[in-house]
Amino acid sequence: MHCMYLRDKTMRLHAGATVEMECRHFESQQVHDKAQATTDAGGWYKMEIGGDHQDEICDVRLLKSPEADCAEIELSRDRCRVPLTGNDGIKQSGVRYANPIAFFRKEPLPNCGELLRAYDLYNETSENS
Numbered sequence: 566m567h568c569m570y571l572r573d574k575t576m577r578l579h580a581g582a583t584v585e586m587e588c589r590h591f592e593s594q595q596v597h598d599k600a601q602a603t604t605d606a607g608g609w610y611k612m613e614i615g616g617d618h619q620d621e622i623c624d625v626r627l628l629k630s631p632e633a634d635c636a637e638i639e640l641s642r643d644r645c646r647v648p649l650t651g652n653d654g655i656k657q658s659g660v661r662y663a664n665p666i667a668f669f670r671k672e673p674l675p676n677c678g679e680l681l682r683a684y685d686l687y688n689e690t691s692e693n694s
Contacts, residue, residue: 579630580605586599586623598618623647635671642666
């Protein structure tokens with residue numbers, strides 16, 4: 566297991582990473598809406614998707630990293646679901662925040678084992694002991 570960038574002092578936020586939001590119907594899997602964005606200097610991105618997507622599954626996923634040494638994509642950690650409907654019991658002004666997604670480094674950080682333990686992600690089969 567390689568260390569992903571965690572939200573603490575070890576995290577480097579990347580400007581120039583490309584992410585994509587895709588909304589597809591939950592039964593037919595037909596894509597109904599799609600948008601791309603690029604992260605700013607703080608690692609944030611913003612995209613606008615119009616309409617209500619109650620009958621769709623909307624995911625944000627990683628597409629491209631600006632750094633060659635931190636561009637590994639691990640399936641299931643490369644995306645997160647974002648509910649885009651007003652019929653979900655959440656009172657918001659239309660802004661939704663996605664959970665963190667991260668590229669992995671080609672080579673683990675020297676303190677990777679320590680970080681995994683701190684976040685209770687370490688196990689005996691980890692490469693980063």
